[in-house]
Structures are given as C-alpha cells and as structure tokens.
Amino acid sequence: MNQSPSSADKPLVGAGLLAALAASLCCITPLLAIVGGLGGVASSFSWLEPFRPYFIALTVGVLGFAWYQKLKPRLADDCGCAVDAKPSVLQSKGFLGVVTVLAASLLAFPYYGARLYPTAPVPASAVATTGAAPVWQTVNYRIGGMTCDACAKHVEHAVQQLPGVQAVTVSYDQGTAQVRFDAAKSPAAQVAQAINGTGYHILPANAPR
Structure with a gap:
C-alpha cells in the first residue's frame, strides 16, 4: 500500500x-x-x-x-x-x-x-581587605575553538568567576581574550586554567586559529 x-x-x-x-x-x-x-x-x-x-x-x-x-x-x-x-x-x-x-x-x-548568559558579577574591590596592594596584570590570550559569540560569553563567564578578576573582554571574531586581574588572588596560571577548562584552548601567539 x-x-x-x-x-x-x-x-x-x-x-x-x-x-x-x-x-x-x-x-x-x-x-x-x-x-x-x-x-x-x-x-x-x-x-x-x-x-x-x-x-x-x-x-x-x-x-x-x-x-x-x-x-x-x-x-x-x-x-x-x-x-x-x-x-x-x-x-x-x-x-x-x-x-x-x-x-x-x-x-x-x-x-x-549570547544574551541568555548570566549577568557578569560586579568586580571585587581593587584593594584587598587585608590592606595589601593588588598586583594588577593585563594579559592577552589567543583562543581556539570558538564558533560564535555564545562561545565567547562562555569563556568570559568562566574567567569572571575567579577572585581578583577586574575585567574580561573576549572577542569571537578575533579569537582573543584580554583579562585584567590581581595576580595576588588569581595567578596567571589559574586564569589560563579557567580558559582551558571551558573546552576551548589557549593558542601560542604565532599559531593559526
């Protein structure tokens, strides 16, 4: 039939x-x-x-x-x-x-x-409660594996959870992330670990995307 x-x-x-x-x-x-x-x-x-x-x-x-x-x-x-x-x-x-x-x-x-991601938390105070001066660092990363703005938001959200992070800017178009953080609270290795922990990965400076 x-x-x-x-x-x-x-x-x-x-x-x-x-x-x-x-x-x-x-x-x-x-x-x-x-x-x-x-x-x-x-x-x-x-x-x-x-x-x-x-x-x-x-x-x-x-x-x-x-x-x-x-x-x-x-x-x-x-x-x-x-x-x-x-x-x-x-x-x-x-x-x-x-x-x-x-x-x-x-x-x-x-x-x-990207609009559905949780609102970014308010950055912590620049001065620690102990009175110790923050050790500010600004590091630029090249990130591979991102396919859209939602991926960039995911990386941004993960890094913002670290203590001492003041600002995070992630660009899907350029495949980059810029992070300003207090190295006394979150060392650079911890920031890199947070980025890689999303499933995307930090690329060497001269590597293709």
Whole structure:
C-alpha cells in the first residue's frame, strides 16, 4: 500500500528539526554547559561549525518540501486511498507550523544566544581587605575553538568567576581574550586554567586559529 502524503510528512518534519538542531548545536552547547555545570563540554560540537551552511540548507529544503506537500491541492484518489476527513495533530498544519518556528529559533540561536548568559558579577574591590596592594596584570590570550559569540560569553563567564578578576573582554571574531586581574588572588596560571577548562584552548601567539 502506498504511503499517504500526510504520513510521508512525518519523517520530513523530524529530519528538518534535527538538521536545525545540528546547525546550531555548536553554539547551544556552551550555554547548556553553564546551566549544567559542565564547562569542559562546551566545545564538544565545535567541529560542526563548518557544516552549518549545509544544515541550514537542508532544514529549509526539507521543511519547505513538507509545506509543499501539506498545501498542494490533492484529489481524493490521487494516492489510491481515501483522504482523512480530520488529520491527526501530528499531521496538521498547526503542528508543522510549530516545528517550523522551533527550527527557525534554533537556526537563529547563534545571533541571540549570547544574551541568555548570566549577568557578569560586579568586580571585587581593587584593594584587598587585608590592606595589601593588588598586583594588577593585563594579559592577552589567543583562543581556539570558538564558533560564535555564545562561545565567547562562555569563556568570559568562566574567567569572571575567579577572585581578583577586574575585567574580561573576549572577542569571537578575533579569537582573543584580554583579562585584567590581581595576580595576588588569581595567578596567571589559574586564569589560563579557567580558559582551558571551558573546552576551548589557549593558542601560542604565532599559531593559526
């Protein structure tokens, strides 16, 4: 028996949603890592970034074809079987619409995901409670593995948790981080460890990104 068009839409919808998730998984993972306290897994799916354009094209193509199947006029006998008077929820246009909106939200995540990160804590006082003068250092790092602004926010959030950190600026576009900190509270090695602990990694000054 031939499969009805409504039944054939189910795998299309699932494939479109999975492709949309795969397209942005490299940027969703850093936020999930913070929520779950698993900083080291943040870069687990960064290898998917080069394939993002293909996943986007697959999502648009699959869901577009599903909408075409749903909206095209059909005769009662064009598949040799009776047309259901009332399709199930999973076969309805409303469900396909919800999936389409969800897929669009996933595809757009790299553009708004950075806004979902926790607010940066207020820097500690420049003078220690013991009265000892702070030992300020400003260090520039080159960071590999970041794929979007959400990745940069993840690195920034991790470093800001260290005591004595006054300012952190992380740029995804340039693949750099600048950290100003009190070395008496958090030595440079501890700052580097916090960056590497996110799953991204500090690169040598002359290494390619």
